[in-house]
Amino acid sequence: MKRLLGAAAVVLVAYLVALAGTAPAGVVWRVAEPRLDLPFALEVATVSGSTWRGRADGIRVDGRDAGALAWRWQPAALLTGRLGLAVDWEGGRDQVTGRLRLRPGELQAQGVRGTLGAQRLQEWFDLPLLLNGQIGVDLPAIAWHFDTGFQEAQGALSWGGAAAGLPRPIPLGEYRAVLGLRDGMLLAEIESAPESPLDIAGAAGWRPDGGYRVDLVLRAAADATPALSGALNTAARPQPDGSHRITLGESAAW
Numbered sequence: 001m002k003r004l005l006g007a008a009a010v011v012l013v014a015y016l017v018a019l020a021g022t023a024p025a026g027v028v029w030r031v032a033e034p035r036l037d038l039p040f041a042l043e044v045a046t047v048s049g050s051t052w053r054g055r056a057d058g059i060r061v062d063g064r065d066a067g068a069l070a071w072r073w074q075p076a077a078l079l080t081g082r083l084g085l086a087v088d089w090e091g092g093r094d095q096v097t098g099r100l101r102l103r104p105g106e107l108q109a110q111g112v113r114g115t116l117g118a119q120r121l122q123e124w125f126d127l128p129l130l131l132n133g134q135i136g137v138d139l140p141a142i143a144w145h146f147d148t149g150f151q152e153a154q155g156a157l158s159w160g161g162a163a164a165g166l167p168r169p170i171p172l173g174e175y176r177a178v179l180g181l182r183d184g185m186l187l188a189e190i191e192s193a194p195e196s197p198l199d200i201a202g203a204a205g206w207r208p209d210g211g212y213r214v215d216l217v218l219r220a221a222a223d224a225t226p227a228l229s230g231a232l233n234t235a236a237r238p239q240p241d242g243s244h245r246i247t248l249g250e251s252a253a254w
Contacts, residue, residue, distance in 0.1 A: 024050060037105065039146055039208055064124055067091025077101055082108070094120060096137055105146045112139040118159060132163035139179070142186075149184025149207050157188065162196075170228050172198045190216065197224050198232075205249075213249035 026047040033044075045058025052073045059066040070088045077084025082101040089096045096114030100107065118131035139155035157177045163169035173196020177188035185205035192200045202216035218236055220229050236244035 029056075037146065061124075065091070066124075067094065074099070089114070091116070091120065093117070098139070106143070107146075108141070108143045108152075109139065110141050112137055112142065112155070118162070118164075129164050129166050130169045132169040133159055133161035135159055142179075144208065150181055150186045153179040153181050153186055155179050165227075165231050170225070170231055172196060172200075172228075175200060177204075185211065185213065197221050197228055211250055214246060216246045217243050218246065219243040 029044065029047045033042075041060075041062050043058075043060040043063075044056045047054065047056050049055050053071070055068065055070040057068045059069060068090055070090075072086045074084035074086055080101070082103045085100045085102075087098055087100055094114070094116035096112060096116065098112035098114075099110045101110070102108075114137050116135050116137070118133045118135050121127065121135065122129070122131045136158035137155075138157075139153075141152055141154045142150070143152035144150050156179060159175040159177075162172040162175055164172060174193035175190060175196070176193075177190045180187045180189065182203075182205055185207050187203055187205045189203050190200050192198070197220065199219040199221070200216055202214075204216070205213045216236075217239075218232060219242070220232055232244045236246045239245055
């Protein structure tokens with residue numbers, strides 16, 4: 001009898017999971033949206049497909065365009081008490097894929113890889129200059145708790161064909177940022193390729209609540225263009241050794 005009841009329970013759970021997976025994603029979104037406890041404003045123009053496999057278009061985060069997201073439900077994640085999704089994000093020619101694990105107050109991402117235009121970062125973070133180039137994303141694991149900040153960060157970002165400035169972007173070089181954690185912030189330790197017109201060393205940290213810190217030492221190459229040297233003198237503080245320094249955000253230094 002116990003075996004029969006156990007088998008019936010397994011069948012019932014499987015049925016409920018299958019039923020939930022075939023529910024229209026638009027209906028589920030209308031029910032779930034008011035209950036989301038997100039630290040940012042999220043808008044979605046249209047939701048199509050099913051809970052198991054669907055797509056959200058016209059996404060906006062805090063009023064900014066955030067492209068479209070397609071997902072595939074991974075029910076095995078329920079065994080760990082989390083909602084599991086394999087996701088594909090796209091915004092024009094920008095594409096990023098990965099796996100998400102969600103539970104109340106916490107978001108985990110694994111195997112996040114892709115590329116996006118640097119100008120998208122300028123739009124998302126309201127940076128006071130124009131950006132160009134391609135950002136490469138390679139994040140094996142990252143975890144964020146809504147109340148306490150980032151809990152884990154493994155991976156790196158690259159910036160190829162980097163350019164920045166006003167009124168037009170100035171070529172800067174090639175850069176790589178290794179990710180880590182500090183004080184609940186997502187920390188990026190930045191290094192530049194040897195042939196870059198602008199050598200950059202230092203760190204930048206960011207939290208989803210808007211908190212950030214930047215402490216960078218910049219040094220123009222001997223053959224740097226006058227435009228780059230002039231931009232350095234305008235944007236950063238000259239140092240006695242000939243370099244320039246930028247410190248922004250919550251603290252002047254780490």
